[in-house]
Amino acid sequence: MVCVLQGYHAIIYPSDYAYMLCEDPTQVTFNFIVVGGGSAGATVAARLSEIPEWKVLLLEAGSDPPEQTENPLLWNFNLRTKCDWTFFSEKNPLLFKGMEHERCIISRGLVLGGSSSINAMIHLRGTVEDFRQWKNKYGCYGWDYEDVLPYFKKSEDFVDLSRFDPEIHSVGGMLTVTPLTTFDPAYSVIAEAEQSIHLVEMNDFNRKEPVIGYGNFDSTTRNGRRCSTLKAFLMPASNRPNLYVAKNTIVTKIIIVDGVAVGVEFKCSSGEIKSVFCTNEVVLCAGPIKSPQLLMLSGIGPREHLNEHGIHCINDLPVGLNLQDHMSIPALVFTDRKCRPIEDIKKESSDLLKKEMSLFSKNISTLGLSKLMTFYKSNDDLVYPDLQIIKFRVPLNATNSFPNRINLFTNMFGYSKEVTNVYDELNLLSDIIVMAPIILQPLSTGRIKLKSVNPLDDPSIILDYLTHEEEIETLLKGIEFVVKLSKTKSIIDAGLVLEELKLPNCADYVWKTRDYWICVIQNLAAPFYHVASGCRMGPEDDPCTVVNPKLRVKGVIGLRLIDSSIMPKIVSANTNAATIMLAEKGSDIIKECYGVEEKDFSVLSILEDDVSKRSNFKQTLKRYIFLK
Numbered sequence: 001m002v003c004v005l006q007g008y009h010a011i012i013y014p015s016d017y018a019y020m021l022c023e024d025p026t027q028v029t030f031n032f033i034v035v036g037g038g039s040a041g042a043t044v045a046a047r048l049s050e051i052p053e054w055k056v057l058l059l060e061a062g063s064d065p066p067e068q069t070e071n072p073l074l075w076n077f078n079l080r081t082k083c084d085w086t087f088f089s090e091k092n093p094l095l096f097k098g099m100e101h102e103r104c105i106i107s108r109g110l111v112l113g114g115s116s117s118i119n120a121m122i123h124l125r126g127t128v129e130d131f132r133q134w135k136n137k138y139g140c141y142g143w144d145y146e147d148v149l150p151y152f153k154k155s156e157d158f159v160d161l162s163r164f165d166p167e168i169h170s171v172g173g174m175l176t177v178t179p180l181t182t183f184d185p186a187y188s189v190i191a192e193a194e195q196s197i198h199l200v201e202m203n204d205f206n207r208k209e210p211v212i213g214y215g216n217f218d219s220t221t222r223n224g225r226r227c228s229t230l231k232a233f234l235m236p237a238s239n240r241p242n243l244y245v246a247k248n249t250i251v252t253k254i255i256i257v258d259g260v261a262v263g264v265e266f267k268c269s270s271g272e273i274k275s276v277f278c279t280n281e282v283v284l285c286a287g288p289i290k291s292p293q294l295l296m297l298s299g300i301g302p303r304e305h306l307n308e309h310g311i312h313c314i315n316d317l318p319v320g321l322n323l324q325d326h327m328s329i330p331a332l333v334f335t336d337r338k339c340r341p342i343e344d345i346k347k348e349s350s351d352l353l354k355k356e357m358s359l360f361s362k363n364i365s366t367l368g369l370s371k372l373m374t375f376y377k378s379n380d381d382l383v384y385p386d387l388q389i390i391k392f393r394v395p396l397n398a399t400n401s402f403p404n405r406i407n408l409f410t411n412m413f414g415y416s417k418e419v420t421n422v423y424d425e426l427n428l429l430s431d432i433i434v435m436a437p438i439i440l441q442p443l444s445t446g447r448i449k450l451k452s453v454n455p456l457d458d459p460s461i462i463l464d465y466l467t468h469e470e471e472i473e474t475l476l477k478g479i480e481f482v483v484k485l486s487k488t489k490s491i492i493d494a495g496l497v498l499e500e501l502k503l504p505n506c507a508d509y510v511w512k513t514r515d516y517w518i519c520v521i522q523n524l525a526a527p528f529y530h531v532a533s534g535c536r537m538g539p540e541d542d543p544c545t546v547v548n549p550k551l552r553v554k555g556v557i558g559l560r561l562i563d564s565s566i567m568p569k570i571v572s573a574n575t576n577a578a579t580i581m582l583a584e585k586g587s588d589i590i591k592e593c594y595g596v597e598e599k600d601f602s603v604l605s606i607l608e609d610d611v612s613k614r615s616n617f618k619q620t621l622k623r624y625i626f627l628k
């Protein structure tokens, strides 16, 4: 067990089973192997291990999170560190022109808790309409809003009882959900500006009714600290004798014999590749980039593509297609350089920072100005918002003060030196406030492909985003909204000025014109960390889907996929809460399937023949060993 002391808080991480596993992977007969201990995997492993008779092995490529992951205000300090996979996209003919090597950075947690250990802790579930569509448009029976709400509630320990509505919230769940605090004076200025353009204040973004307005969102924090799925689910379960957690263990392949997933191959820290088997199921939770890659390496994916790499195709499924994300445009930058000496600006900036930082030691949750969220619709005919506007403050001259010595905007969005220079220049004069419109309902998709058959290589990530004219128009409406905000009395009175970003690549365009903003989109539009949907869930007979509504990978017995990659369509919000919901419901589906928990999943046929087929486990295993 590893114990980190932080002030009064002792964090006890799960013991590491990796050494024992690598010594002898047959020592224990596991019932379930969970691949990846992220938002979904840590939840699934904890939930399955509630059944004492089941031996559950969780294999995670990363290790315990470093101490800096605890402080919400410093969430972006974790990017591009050893707990980030730091993937890069392929080049795109239209986008990413302002990024290093014209490739877009894709951060993902490489650590227990996965991306929930490095994310920004924004806790939003998505809209009622999202889940209606999952069912009605994408055929995911059992996944309508009424079906998923109990699982959002099951996880939740909602701290702010003054806003508690029992219809949508609950207390006593594993995941602590807390409102945020801030001392940032810009909060009330922007709130007033939004009011003046007829937006209303929302007191709960997770309510059932559509939310168009601004307000404070809830966060996955507990006592001022991050509440990842590691902390919420895995740590409380880690004393169970039937739960085994192997860290720094990279799964390299799912072993499938005669159409049955019997175990996985994995890489020990010594470099050796070993195999471990399970009697019931392999549950793949490696996240939206690595899950598709692992499926393809294991023979499940588009036949033609697998053949290109000499991989025998076990089942021809559209793995890696339909990739989605929320594109953002963090290019609306305000400074606060009222006529006053730089010394005064310096003092104000550092006083505010100190005050915000002091909240951590008082166990109070803060994300600074980011607490102020806006949901907006680009046209009046819409019922639900199609734009989210995130705000964040960068203290004076702080863009280059990151521990990994990489510029803040390179860390967060992958911007090139030519671009970060432009932000830096503004940041030398004053704090900067960035407002980033984000499109919530993308139309265009990307794709994950194999670069090679080496599981340690990153896959090829093709982001063909913003190819629909409507998406550009929506982003432009988001930009227009912020420009409008910049002209309100409260913003002007407060001395907040929307600055021109003098991007070298857009020098030919006049600031604030449509052509200028399109150039900005081509240079700076970046996905907002929500990559999902590369292995869509849907009806068994729909050729566009990879898993059925019971989360079984089609055509393979004993293999489920439970993580953000199965969202049939990305939710119109940040994706962590919906991923945890998928894991909660997915765990119950598994329990139900084995008859260990009674739940009404009337739309799903229960106890299908997979279980009995899977009981030939010993025979299948013998055959695998024989074939090897």
Ligand SMILES: Cc1cc2nc3c(=O)[nH]c(=O)nc-3n(C[C@H](O)[C@H](O)[C@H](O)COP(=O)(O)OP(=O)(O)OC[C@H]3O[C@@H](n4cnc5c(N)ncnc54)[C@H](O)[C@@H]3O)c2cc1C
Residues within 6 Å of the ligand: 035, 036, 037, 038, 039, 040, 041, 059, 060, 061, 062, 079, 107, 108, 109, 110, 111, 112, 113, 114, 115, 116, 118, 119, 120, 121, 122, 123, 124, 249, 250, 251, 252, 285, 286, 287, 288, 290, 291, 294, 529, 530, 531, 563, 564, 565, 573, 574, 575, 576, 577, 579
């Ligand atoms: C920087 C950042 C900020 C974000 N901010 C927010 C936010 O504020 N709010 C929000 O709702 N969402 C946010 N998100 C998105 C959200 O965190 C993710 O959608 C969610 O965590 C996805 O969960 P997952 O289980 O699909 O994948 P992950 O949580 O990424 O888990 C996958 C796990 O599998 C492990 N793994 C991968 N391959 C292997 C292998 N071969 N062998 C063993 N283990 C493996 C990984 O190391 C990882 O632990 C953010 C994401 C990032 C990266």
